[in-house]
Amino acid sequence: ELKVEQNPLFLSMQEGKNYTIYCNYSTTSDRLYWYRQDPGKSLESLFVLLSNGAVKQEGRLMASLDTKARLSTLHITAAVHDLSATYFCAVEEGGSEKLVFGKGTKLTVNP
Amino acid sequence: ETGVTQTPRHLVMGMTNKKSLKCEQHLGHNAMYWYKQSAKKPLELMFVYSLEERVENNSVPSRFSPECPNSSHLFLHLHTLQPEDSALYLCASSQVRLAGEFTGELFFGEGSRLTVL
Numbered sequence: 001e002l003k004v005e006q007n008p009l010f011l012s013m014q015e016g017k018n019y020t021i022y023c024n025y026s027t028t029s030d031r032l033y034w035y036r037q038d039p040g041k042s043l044e045s046l047f048v049l050l051s052n053g054a055v056k057q058e059g060r061l062m063a064s065l066d067t068k069a070r071l072s073t074l075h076i077t078a079a080v081h082d083l084s085a086t087y088f089c090a091v092e093e094g095g096s097e098k099l100v101f102g103k104g105t106k107l108t109v110n111p
Numbered sequence: 112e113t114g115v116t117q118t119p120r121h122l123v124m125g126m127t128n129k130k131s132l133k134c135e136q137h138l139g140h141n142a143m144y145w146y147k148q149s150a151k152k153p154l155e156l157m158f159v160y161s162l163e164e165r166v167e168n169n170s171v172p173s174r175f176s177p178e179c180p181n182s183s184h185l186f187l188h189l190h191t192l193q194p195e196d197s198a199l200y201l202c203a204s205s206q207v208r209l210a211g212e213f214t215g216e217l218f219f220g221e222g223s224r225l226t227v228l
Contacts, residue, residue: 004153033215033216035217035219041221042115042222043201043203043217043219044219045216045217045218048215088154090217092215098156098159098167099156100153100156101153102153103152103153104153
């Protein structure tokens with residue numbers, strides 16, 4: 001059974017600082033996704049990582065995937081308040097149409 | 112309307128009621144999903160319909176009954192629910208290639224917040 005673990009689950013950081021959110025998963029998969037959810041809102045797709053070594057960047061966020069280590073990172077550079085949200089990683093389970101989600105990392109960026 | 116829309120956004124029901132959640136996608140996708148989001152658990156996949164056929168029924172209790180009349184619409188029929196079923200129910204859609212390969216990226220609606228008294 002595929003398990004996906006994120007850490008930290010809660011992250012409070014100051015504007016301008018850098019930090020990394022980690023996503024580990026338990027079984028082989030080549031596909032990993034990052035989503036953002038604002039309070040009371042839907043999940044918004046951020047990054048789709050489809051191969052080992054994939055790196056995607058959008059603004060102050062950069063995501064990478066190491067399938068051998070079963071690890072993805074979401075790096076935040078020079079955080080701003082607008083990045084405050086909950087970030088989820090999700091891993092595709094064994095060629096199925098099923099995504100298994102982590103518990104999410106609630107990020108709060110303080111002025 | 113664009114994207115994935117869900118109605119109602121909020122629903123309060125008693126344990127003996129019967130209600131339905133509705134989802135409509137305007138993205139031309141051919142797969143639709145129901146997820147449950149509870150406060151203390153990760154998102155749980157409940158049902159998947161791909162090309163209008165159910166391909167996943169993740170051991171969901173029979174008090175939840177999905178219906179997918181066409182590729183744009185998805186329903187979740189609810190009856191004799193329990194208080195622990197209170198949660199945010201999210202609908203999502205994606206495009207599955209005709210050869211069956213799952214492209215992965217899900218597009219979510221804003222959810223239906225269900226409270227069972």
